[in-house]
Amino acid sequence: MKNWEKIRNNPELKQREINRSLLFKWTREFFDNQGFNEIQCPLLLACPGMEPYLEQIGLDLYDEKRNKYRGYLSTSPEYSMKKMLSAGFEKIYNMSSAFRGGESFGGTHNIEFTILEWYRAHADYTAIMEDVEDLAIYLAQKLHGTTKIKYQGQEIELAKPWQRMTVREACQKYSGYDLSENKTLEQISETAKKKGYNVRPEMTWDDVFYLMFLNEVEPNFPKDKPIILCEYPLPQAALSKPCKHDPWYAERFEYYIAGIEIGNCFSELVDGDEQLKRLQDEQKMKKELGKEVLPIDMEFIKALKMGVPDSSGIAIGVDRLQMLMLDVKDINDLLPFPDRDLFFE
Secondary structure, eight states: OOHHHHHHTOHHHHHHHHHHHHHHHHHHHHHHHTTOEEOOOOSEESSOOOOTTSBOOEEEEEOTTOOEEEEEEOSOSHHHHHHHHHTTOSEEEEEEEEEOBSOOSBTTBOSEEEEEEEEEETOOHHHHHHHHHHHHHHHHHHHHSSSEEEETTEEEEOOSOOEEEEHHHHIIIIIOOOGGGOOSHHHHHHHHHHTTOOOOTTOOHHHHHHHHIIIIIGGGSOSSSOEEEEEEEGGGOTTBOBOSSOTTEEEEEEEEETTEEEEEEEEBOOOHHHHHHHHHHHHHHHHHTTOOOOOOOHHHHHHHHHOOOSEEEEEEEHHHHHHHHHTOSOHHHHOSSOHHHHHOO
16 A cells, blocks of 8 residues: 555555745744755756765657757755845745665655755854754754654753764764875775775775774764764865864864754855866766766856855755654655655556
């Protein structure tokens, strides 16, 4: 039985869907109350995000004369949002569908999911840390009348202050090694081998780091309160600025509630030349991984060179946040039309 059929015959599931609608409404209300502008961004792109480890979904498109074009479903509204920062907007958000192939059907993953991104000009990532705390508290109080939520039998206190920890501190505490002494692939590979991991010749620095991070660090994050993990190492700087105190770390954070990753934030890189270089490096990585080499969005580079103020922005998985608020363990049970129902009987 498909989810929409279950909802038809189950008042409890119908109420859950009503509550999801309210959470969407209250999320927009949160940003509207602070003077943010909601930006409509395209879901069909000629130049998608370049992330080497994401699976962009490509489409062959045709015009009325049967001329063929290559298009891609959006993995994130990021490039469009930054163009709007260049256009002069200072507080903007977007909430819409995004698409990433290679995802599992269920758990916390769905190929089509709802992404929320917001940006603040003239702000660094510490301002966004305040936003994520305030948004979670706002939604919990609207829905439950308290800063406490229950998820899978665990009570979670969302009230401030949230725990903040650097990636270096987390690796030292939970995995017993110092990131600052593992900056090269050779160094981190030797550390992983001493721990008993199988480090293969084709693995990158990122691969080895996540081998230890996902097995030893992430599972130890607190389940009864949120945690903000900040200052990611340079190989994971992505589109973020380097830290002023040590450029081998980046002004990037991710935050977790109940041990579930919810969002990823940067103090944004606004140097057009450096951004172009990073995208070209990611093109090379795509080729080395045997994946489709994607075109660079040169309008995005143009927008940066025309001028984007120092800004910070974040992308969060709305479905995951709603799962926490509604005490739903599997995304297949949250969505009225999950990918599973579309492609499987």
